[in-house]
Amino acid sequence: MFIFWDQYHPDMNKNPGAEEKFKEISAAYEVLSDDEKRSLYDRFGESGLQGENGGPTNASEVDPSDLFDAFFGRTDGLFSDEGGFGFNMRNSGNRGNDIRHDLRLSFEESVFGVKREIEISCYETCNTCDGTGAKSKNGIKKCTSCGGKGGEKKTQRTPFGMMSQVSTCSKCGGLGMIITDRCRKCDGSGLVQAKRKMDVVIPPGVSDGDTMKIRGEGNFDKRRRYTGDLFVVLHVDRKQGIWREGLNLYSKINIDFTEAILGSVKKVETVEGFKDLQIPSGIQHGHSVKLSRLGVPDMNRPSIRGDHYFVVNVLLPNDISGTERSLVEQLASLRASRQGHSWSSDDTGQRKGKFNDSMxxxxxxxxxxxxxxxxxxxxxxxxxxxxxxxxxxxxxxxxxxxxxxxxxxxxxxxxxxxxxxxxxxxxxxxxxxxxxxxxxx
Known part of the structure; x- marks a missing residue:
């Protein structure tokens, strides 16, 4: 910020427009550096910084947040278009009217997406007083402390010129008016609690903890003339036997040692139902077999989809019959002869003695x-x-x-x-x- 002050200060920059730019920077700094003034701007927007309702004072009409973003970059979430999804609850003037709703999804719904109807609790304009909070127009009077401005202005001299600071009026709470005869339905708040139903479209590939920002679906405050946003926080259920890592899905599969030697075809569960998995002969314990394009779609590029990997667990028998032992020993003898060795077994089935093919x-x-x-x-x-x-x-x-x-x-x-x-x-x-x-x- 000080770099921009030096760059656009009238004493250092004689170019046309530098002085006006310097005033904008000073006004932005005034708002961002003062907690009370920043709070006032968050509540009332630019009008909260004006000397009179509807007309600007010698303070600049620039949006401090926009100016800050122009100099230092925006910090919006992944989706910032109107009606889109956001994953960053950025501070805004509508912060007090924002609504949070927690939505639980099944594992499959998070993978493929879903359209869900939700019901939210919200505040709407009281239809009895039309949002004024007063029983009638005669029940509203201008605040004598702030003169109906909602804020008290203080001006002081700084090294960069005259700086004006506006603080919230302590008497009217920043409304600029005093309600003498309150509406009985809303008790003077101008808002009533209500239930609202709406459809929410969940895109494919969302993760547990993701937050969707739906603009303009929060609480509406007619008196302050703005509407908050709706933030839907997603909670994804776990699925037995399947876990997710990025765009890929993983499962464990148990096979017999004979299946590991000879190969096999196993029925496995995927997010698209049961599929046939071809186990190649000679597969080793801990290796994996892949079913392509049965993973999670990329949320930003739905045409890209991950894979489903099955990690093989080769099971060895704890007890075998005499016939099975004899067959295994024959197999061991055949394999040993192929490798240049011969084995014999004593009464306990232990192998001993060997010689090579040349002998x-x-x-x-x-x-x-x-x-x-x-x-x-x-x-x-x-x-x-x-x-x-x-x-x-x-x-x-x-x-x-x-x-x-x-x-x-x-x-x-x-x-x-x-x-x-x-x-x-x-x-x-x-x-x-x-x-x-x-x-x-």
């Missing part, structure tokens, strides 16, 4: 080599026996190979028919050897 292949390779060596030894012994002429050597050779062969076969888990064939074949060879020896002797 398993080595053992399989060793077993295959032993089979090959065993077969080679068998046929090699037979061929050597038939080729050699020394019976003792032949018998000894077969005896040694046979014992080795039987030991190896006993550790390779061969089938019973295979073992019987080997025994019969060896018996036939032994009999042939015995006959050959008898012929030679």
């Amino acid at each position: 398993w292949r080595d053992k399989r390779s060793d077993a295959s080599s032993e089979e090959t060596e065993t077969a080679s030894s068998l046929w090699g012994s037979i061929k050597n026996f038939l080729r050699r002429g020394n019976s003792d050597e032949r018998f000894a050779s077969i005896s040694q190979d046979t014992s080795t062969l039987m030991w190896r076969f006993g550790h390779q888990n061969y089938s019973v028919p295979h073992s019987i064939f080997v025994v019969l074949f060896i018996t036939w060879i032994l009999k042939s050897i015995a006959k050959s020896i008898q012929k030679r002797t």
